[in-house]
Amino acid sequence: MMKLNNKYYILRHGEAKSNVENIVSCWPEKFKNPLTENGKEKIKEAAGQLKNKNINLIFSSDLLRTKETAEIAGKILGVKVKFDKRLREIGFGTFNSKPADDFENYFHNFSDLKDRIKNGAPKGENYKDVSKRVFDFLREINKKYKGKNILIVSHQAPIILLRAKIRDAAILSNIKELGKVFAEKRVTKGELIELN
Numbered sequence: 345m346m347k348l349n350n351k352y353y354i355l356r357h358g359e360a361k362s363n364v365e366n367i368v369s370c371w372p373e374k375f376k377n378p379l380t381e382n383g384k385e386k387i388k389e390a391a392g393q394l395k396n397k398n399i400n401l402i403f404s405s406d407l408l409r410t411k412e413t414a415e416i417a418g419k420i421l422g423v424k425v426k427f428d429k430r431l432r433e434i435g436f437g438t439f440n441s442k443p444a445d446d447f448e449n450y451f452h453n454f455s456d457l458k459d460r461i462k463n464g465a466p467k468g469e470n471y472k473d474v475s476k477r478v479f480d481f482l483r484e485i486n487k488k489y490k491g492k493n494i495l496i497v498s499h500q501a502p503i504i505l506l507r508a509k510i511r512d513a514a515i516l517s518n519i520k521e522l523g524k525v526f527a528e529k530r531v532t533k534g535e536l537i538e539l540n
Contacts, residue, residue: 346483346510350492352539353397354503355390355417358383359533360409366444370433370468371407374441379412386534391417393536397493399423403485404497405431413534414497421495430481433499437468475505482506496539503531510539 358379362369369377379387399421404414406427414425439447451460464470478498485494498506531537 346486348510348540349486349490350494351397352482353394353399353493353495354506354537354539355387355413355495355497356500356503356531356533356535357405357407357409357413357497358387358416362409363533367441368436368439368444368447369407369409370436370440371429372440373407377408379409379416383409383533384412384416387413387416388420390534390536391420394421394495399495400492401485401489402426402495402497403428403431403481405429405433405499405502407432407499410497410499414495417495417497423495425497428481430477431496431498431502434471434474434501435464435467435469437465439465439468471501471505474502475509478502478506479509482510500531503537507537507539 359382360369360377360379361375362377363383364380369375394417400423402414402418402421402423402425404410404425404427406429410431411425411427414427417423418425436442436447439450447465450465461471464473482496496506
């Protein structure tokens with residue numbers, strides 16, 4: 345288990361156009377995908393919960409919906425945002441900008457979760473890819489900073505995988521445990537989580 349040198353808070357982006365229209369969106373962004381008014385309001389509420397937490401740093405995915413989320417939080421907290429592409433949503437490959445149901449149905453053909461760990465969508469990422477890049481990011485900032493309060497703004501899959509990896513470094517080799525992680529309550533849009 346990794347020793348965390350800072351206090352980490354994780355915030356999933358607020359509701360975006362893609363969520364309302366039930367479309368998956370990753371990098372490269374194929375359409376303008378801003379936060380909805382509802383999404384902006386939820387983020388203002390979440391950021392308000394952090395006002396007394398003395399946030400020193402904010403890191404965010406550079407996709408539009410997370411950029412807007414982080415910038416709202418940054419304005420409320422008086423902290424400049426640093427963007428990092430390692431915090432991006434899972435690469436949906438050929439399903440990028442397509443209906444979310446098409447993406448999910450593609451994986452129903454696989455026998456179990458083991459397939460999603462090793463196999464992503466065509467030209468996309470698998471869970472191992474995402475886990476590696478978000479954990480590389482965390483390792484790097486955890487080494488660089490000590491005693492800070494850090495807000496990380498990202499997407500559902502990276503957040504779930506990062507949280508799981510912190511709890512169990514070998515999580516991707518333990519299918520049963522990873523299955524439990526994904527069966528747990530999902531991270532809702534605009535939800536704020538204390539990592540440690």
